[in-house]
Structure formats: structure tokens, C-alpha cells
Amino acid sequence: MIDIPIVRWGEPYESMEKMEVVHFETGETLATMHEANAGLIRMDMRKARLAREKLREFSITELVEMVAEAADYYVDDTLPLGDGEQSPDDFCRMQSATTGLPEHMCRFNMTKNAFVMKHMHDILDALTRGLPYEILSNGYGHEDRGVMVSYQANCNAAGWVLPSNSPGVHTLWLPVIPLQIGLVLKPGPQEPWTPYRMYEAFAKAGIPREAISIYPGGTAKGPELGGAVLETCERSVIFGGTATIERYQGNPRVSAHGPGFSKIFLGDDKVDDWEKYIDLMADSVFVNSGRSCISCSGIWASRHTEEIADALAQRLGPIAPLPMGDPESGLAAFTIPGAAEAMSAQIDDGCTSDAVTEMTAKYRDGDRLITNERCDFLRPTVLHVSDCDDPMANTEYMFPFCSVVECPQDQFLAKSGYTLVGSVLTEDPALSREMLDATSVDRLNIGEVKTIQLNWLQPHEGNIIDFLFRARAFQDAPPPPH
Amino acid sequence: MSDLVTQTAESKAALDAHTVETVQWHFNPETGSPFWLERAGDLGFDPLTEVNSFEDLKKFPLFEDDWLRGGPVRRWVPKGLADKPAYVFETGGTTGIPKSRVVIDDFRIDYEMFSETLPDDAFPQGGNWLMLGPSGPRRLRLAVEHLAQCRGGISFCVDLDPRWVVKLLKKGKTQDAKDYAEHVIDQAMTILEAGHDIKCAFSTPKLLEALALRLIDNGSSIAETGITGIFCGGTEFTPQWYRFAREELLGPDVYITPTYGNTLMGLACGKPFDPADDYKITYYAPQPRAIVEVVDFDDHNQVVDYGGTGRVKLYTLTRELFIPGFLERDEGEREEPHEKYPWDGVSSVRPFHVFAKTTTVGVY
Numbered sequence: 001m002i003d004i005p006i007v008r009w010g011e012p013y014e015s016m017e018k019m020e021v022v023h024f025e026t027g028e029t030l031a032t033m034h035e036a037n038a039g040l041i042r043m044d045m046r047k048a049r050l051a052r053e054k055l056r057e058f059s060i061t062e063l064v065e066m067v068a069e070a071a072d073y074y075v076d077d078t079l080p081l082g083d084g085e086q087s088p089d090d091f092c093r094m095q096s097a098t099t100g101l102p103e104h105m106c107r108f109n110m111t112k113n114a115f116v117m118k119h120m121h122d123i124l125d126a127l128t129r130g131l132p133y134e135i136l137s138n139g140y141g142h143e144d145r146g147v148m149v150s151y152q153a154n155c156n157a158a159g160w161v162l163p164s165n166s167p168g169v170h171t172l173w174l175p176v177i178p179l180q181i182g183l184v185l186k187p188g189p190q191e192p193w194t195p196y197r198m199y200e201a202f203a204k205a206g207i208p209r210e211a212i213s214i215y216p217g218g219t220a221k222g223p224e225l226g227g228a229v230l231e232t233c234e235r236s237v238i239f240g241g242t243a244t245i246e247r248y249q250g251n252p253r254v255s256a257h258g259p260g261f262s263k264i265f266l267g268d269d270k271v272d273d274w275e276k277y278i279d280l281m282a283d284s285v286f287v288n289s290g291r292s293c294i295s296c297s298g299i300w301a302s303r304h305t306e307e308i309a310d311a312l313a314q315r316l317g318p319i320a321p322l323p324m325g326d327p328e329s330g331l332a333a334f335t336i337p338g339a340a341e342a343m344s345a346q347i348d349d350g351c352t353s354d355a356v357t358e359m360t361a362k363y364r365d366g367d368r369l370i371t372n373e374r375c376d377f378l379r380p381t382v383l384h385v386s387d388c389d390d391p392m393a394n395t396e397y398m399f400p401f402c403s404v405v406e407c408p409q410d411q412f413l414a415k416s417g418y419t420l421v422g423s424v425l426t427e428d429p430a431l432s433r434e435m436l437d438a439t440s441v442d443r444l445n446i447g448e449v450k451t452i453q454l455n456w457l458q459p460h461e462g463n464i465i466d467f468l469f470r471a472r473a474f475q476d477a478p479p480p481p482h
Numbered sequence: 483m484s485d486l487v488t489q490t491a492e493s494k495a496a497l498d499a500h501t502v503e504t505v506q507w508h509f510n511p512e513t514g515s516p517f518w519l520e521r522a523g524d525l526g527f528d529p530l531t532e533v534n535s536f537e538d539l540k541k542f543p544l545f546e547d548d549w550l551r552g553g554p555v556r557r558w559v560p561k562g563l564a565d566k567p568a569y570v571f572e573t574g575g576t577t578g579i580p581k582s583r584v585v586i587d588d589f590r591i592d593y594e595m596f597s598e599t600l601p602d603d604a605f606p607q608g609g610n611w612l613m614l615g616p617s618g619p620r621r622l623r624l625a626v627e628h629l630a631q632c633r634g635g636i637s638f639c640v641d642l643d644p645r646w647v648v649k650l651l652k653k654g655k656t657q658d659a660k661d662y663a664e665h666v667i668d669q670a671m672t673i674l675e676a677g678h679d680i681k682c683a684f685s686t687p688k689l690l691e692a693l694a695l696r697l698i699d700n701g702s703s704i705a706e707t708g709i710t711g712i713f714c715g716g717t718e719f720t721p722q723w724y725r726f727a728r729e730e731l732l733g734p735d736v737y738i739t740p741t742y743g744n745t746l747m748g749l750a751c752g753k754p755f756d757p758a759d760d761y762k763i764t765y766y767a768p769q770p771r772a773i774v775e776v777v778d779f780d781d782h783n784q785v786v787d788y789g790g791t792g793r794v795k796l797y798t799l800t801r802e803l804f805i806p807g808f809l810e811r812d813e814g815e816r817e818e819p820h821e822k823y824p825w826d827g828v829s830s831v832r833p834f835h836v837f838a839k840t841t842t843v844g845v846y
Contacts, residue, residue, distance in 0.1 A: 035722070039691050039730070042691070046695070046698065
């Protein structure tokens, strides 16, 4: 069994408190994980400046190249893990075994992370709008057009309080290291695997270990450790529910990522051709087992909604759980006891409304909720909601779940609330304009783009450059007379 | 080992005798408290004749701490002590009526006994104290102040209202709670910088951590302030925190000892630090005045085997308070007697797993 220590600025640290990481299907203990205490984080963050100094021994260009090199190690190599080692297959198996995500989805997420690593230069170039790296490194410099600009790092180290349920979120912190900023990770209790594997891949590529800290802890430790990261890192990102988002709203030090409520809007000019978009809709709901904040949880249209919901239900309703190692496995398991049951009960409660009809039930052989000894599953669920004011019109669950909502086009924005990814199927200039102006929609796709099809050159829930750096005035000479 | 066996047997005999004496006092119509005298008729047995050993206390129903809420608090004062000046120590009370314990001299006796366990080199006689913990109705300040006084020192106290902190946290006002903690640490820093020659301290783990880090930020340390001995308590005092405190917060020149206690029990002492224990923390109650058992989760009259895990059960047997078995909100492992404390101990105390999800621990 592998014993995985805490990492304190590159130094392994063995805690007096450990937790067992258990395979949810077999009960096998896969690893023992050392648990941090908040004091370690508070103590270590007092040395965060050293992490940044260590990274600044390299240029951003060099670090970008190292990250690209690390992508190969991350995907292909057997890498150290605690007192043992881990092959890529081990990685997928372990990640699947604790998060409930089928192994082929874990492999897909690996590929996604590696893509981001390989294309780090393109991503930074896009997010900085072509800013020469030296300006970020030095804090100031002239752009090609001759204008002096200055960007100051807001922090020596950025903290990430990560979730367990979606290995895809790791793409978001990958730019931190090449930006010469120390990295502090508090992994989700069920998903320590990616941070540790990435840490080893980075180190093999030459990135100094002293730039990274990893503070694992079980569910009971989560609030203590997450709180310490948020308290001590001048910039940090946390993933959570709506309550977490509301708690940190307006706090410039914290970027809170929560439910996406991602949606597809069918314009009146396209909705009569809805059958043409069924693949796009089904993939947006189903891919990655509906677990991402970018997974579609709402399809909004003014008409044909019952037919759309029925077609989606026919497509998704029969899908049933398969073993995690099965390449056809499309449903992720819930490994946290009671979570699936609670969600299913909420949906049943919502379906008591006259405006709500569960469309999948008749295409499913059995109940939505499947309970096993160590895990549960929720089978895909499509609702038809005839009243856009009904609570079920705008909800999200961590499995393939979607409400098809009947709503007049001119009420889309007024009724649909926050939307992380909005895919709008229209060629109507007025609707396009309305969507472009809507601040309630974060990522906007106008055209045939699935909600899950992200272009990494675009910012996600805010631009990480704007979060980690501050544009400010800098002069090294008096201004021209005026 | 045979010495320890003998010592353990002797302490058991002393406990039996003390139990009988305490029950006789509390159920004697001339000396007992109105609360227990009133209950005596409903017990279904006669405590005066049928309690002849500690084990006989298991004839009593479990003590319910809710009985301690509200007045009149005089019902708890034994008639034999009715003319003595009394204090009220409160616990809980963030919302609703707190639990009250009426105390006359118990806190002095408890802390004098505790004082005898403290090493003089770390807690020098005559040394002044910093009391960095909850004040107000919890009255812990009184106890720590008496400890300082009985060791010839003076205690400097910082105000701290844990009920306010709990309210802030429940409202999600973490920044306000942090500001309040900063305010508390500011006061402690003022005391430490004012030339009071502080040598000893009581603190909670959270506040000690905050104080140590503030000193580190100022280029100083707990050791540099002159503090050589600290006692610190609570379920947050875990083995990992113990190690972190010794290795990183305090350094080799500051002695820290864990304690476990509450308003009902007084103070259980930590087994002296032994590297072989790997930072395992074992507590021993101040027997025979208070007794801690580790009992089966489903049968509170059944003590678990040594090394076994169970719920912490508490008994208080003083002239001022009689608690014949109360289930604490904690669990732990049963430990063998120690030569310094020849009776059962409890290690790895942590919130009872059933309550752990809903309990806010260590707010200050």
C-alpha cells in the first residue's frame, strides 16, 4: 500500500494523522494519505515568497516549456507517488476507484490536462492578450506599440481548494506555476491523485519542488484546511455550492467556483429544427457523466419542448451503470454515502409540481436511484418543465440531468438566472445582441457549440491573469508635457 | 509492573471508599443537595445502603446535563455547604439557557491537584501567568488565576467571549471572527510586552497558534517572551497538533502539556511526554474526585477492553457535586494505568463520531 505524505514547499512531511483512501467498489485500501493541520498551512504560507523567488530563477518561457514537457511525463510515465510509484493505468484506476468516474473518463481528463499543458504558451498568450512575458516577470515593460505597462503579482502563492467530484478542474490551476507564482493545493478528499501526479511530472521536467505545497485531508478536515488556505493565500480559488459562492461574493482575494447551471437556448428561428440539434443537446448533458459545471442542465425553448424532452429521454433514459473499467461505462458513481439518495429525493419532490414531468421514467427499466454496498448511481433524468418560474426549471445535479423548459424567447434571460456556459442556437441578431449584453451569462457560445466544448484560449469564470496580477501605473521618466 | 498492579489495586480501593463517602454525603438528609434528596425516592434503590463500591454507581440512571440548565441553582448546593459563598460556572449558552455548575471550593481543589502535576522547571514557582482563554460566565479565569496564585504567581487575563465567536461563525462572518481573534491576540501581545515577567500560560490550541505565529511574524517567539510552560486543552489538541506545536510553534525550550476537562469534571492531566508514544495523548482524570471510563457505544455500563474504542463516560464525586455517570460528547481509546496515575486513562479523545458532524469545536 502506498503511503502519501503532505508536501510542504517540496518537502515531504509525515503527519501523525492519516486517512485511508478506499476503492469504492472493492473496499480495498489503495493508499494511506497523511492529513495536514491548519497550522502547517499558516506556518508555511509565511514562506510563500521563497516559492516565487525559486520560480523566478527561471523565465516564464522556460517554465512554459517545462510544463509542456511535464505533460508527456504526466500522461505516459510511471512516476513516484509517496513511497511507491504509479503508472498511467494505475492513475486512472485509482482516480476512478475513489471519485466514481469511469476509467475511460479519467483517461480523457488526463488527455485534457495534457492538452492544456502542451498549449500553455498559446493559452497564456491569449489570456494576456499577447503581453510579453518579461513584463509579467519584471513587473513592467514596453509593449510592442511602445506603451509602458506594469503588471504586479497579487500574491506570492495562489491557493486552490479543490473538489473531489470533477478531475477536470485541474486545468484551471495549471497556468499558475509558469506565471512564476507558488502553488498551494488542498485536494478534494477523493481526488488527491492529480495534484500529486502533476507535482511529480513538474519536478521531473525541472520545475522546482519548492514552489508547490499539497495539504491533503479527509472530509472532516476540509473546512479547517480550506479555511487556512483562503485565510493565508492572498489569492485563492475554492470550489463549492451556491452557499460557497454567496459567502465569498465581493471578496477580491477569493474566486469561488460553484454550480454552472449551463444551458442551451434554442432561438425561435431554430427551434422548429430541434431534431437537428439532438446530438448536440444529448452530448452537452451526458458527456463526463454530467459532472462538470459546464455540463448542460437546462434546455430552454419557446415551443416543441415536450418533443425535445421526450427525444432526449429516449436517448438517455435507458443508459445504466457499467463497471468502472468498461470503456462503454457512461455513468459515474456517487461514493459519498447518502448523496445520490438526497438528490433523487429532491428531484422526486420537484416532480410533484403540476408543471414538471419526468420524461425518462418510462424509458428506464427501474428506478433512478441504484444503491450498492459502497456506492450509488443516478440514472439519467430529463424533466419537462412547462412553467419557467418553477424551481425545477433552474437546477443542477452532478449526473446527467436536464430540465427542458418551455419559456418565451423574450423571457429567456429574465427567467434563466446565472449561466456559466450558454450555448445559443440562433441567427437572430436581436437575440444574439441580447445574449452578448447579458452579464448573467459567463461563457457565451452563439452557434452549434456543445456546452462542454471549451476553447482553452478563452478565460473561464474570470481571467486568471486578472486574478493573479494587477495592472497599475508605472513610470520611469516624466510624462510628455501636456 | 507488580508495583503498578499494587498501586492500581490501592487506587481502586480508595475509589470505592471515596464513592461510599460521597454518596453518604449527598443522600444524607442533613447534608445532601435538594436535587439528589428529591430524586432519591424515585431511584428504586437506597443509595445509603446499596452503594458500597464504585461499581454500584451503575445502579443510577445516566446523568442528563440538561438537568443543569436554569434555576434555581441552589438545588445543587448540598445542605452541608449551604452557608458557603458560591460561584456559578456556566458552559454552552450561545443560544438558550446555559448549563450551570455551582462551585464553592472545587475549582481550587482541582487546580491545586493539577498544580502538583506541573514540573517546576517549566512552570516556576512565583512565575506570572498569561490566561488566554474563555472568560466571562465560564469562569475558567477563576481557576487559572487560582492556579497561578497557589504557585505564588499572578495571572494576567485577556477577555474572550466564545459565545460571540460562535454566533459570528454561525452567521458566516468568518472575517469578523478573525478580527475578534486578532483583537484577543493584540491584548495578549500587550501583556507580554509590558514587562510582567510572564513565565507560564494557559491557552486554547487555536489561540496559542495565533499568538505564536504573531510572535514569529514580529521576529520573536513564545520562548523569547520568557514563557517556559503552557497548558492547553480541548479535542483540538490532537497528536498532529501536539507535534506541530512542539516542533514548530514552540521549540525545545517551551514545555507544553495537554489537558482534558470541562465544567463538570475539572481537569484531567496528560501523561508526561514520552517520544515512544509517538505523540499519542493520554489523559488521566483526577481520581477519585473525577473518574473517566471508556464505555461501549451501545452499553454505557460496559467498559471496553484496553485499547478498545468507546464513548467517554464521566463521574464527578466531590462534596459539591455528584454525577454518577454522564456520557460526554467525546470518544477515545481506553488506556492502561500509569505509574503516576494508577487508574484507567483515555487516549485520542475526539468528538463522538455521531455528533462530530454537527458539533462546532474549538471556536476560540
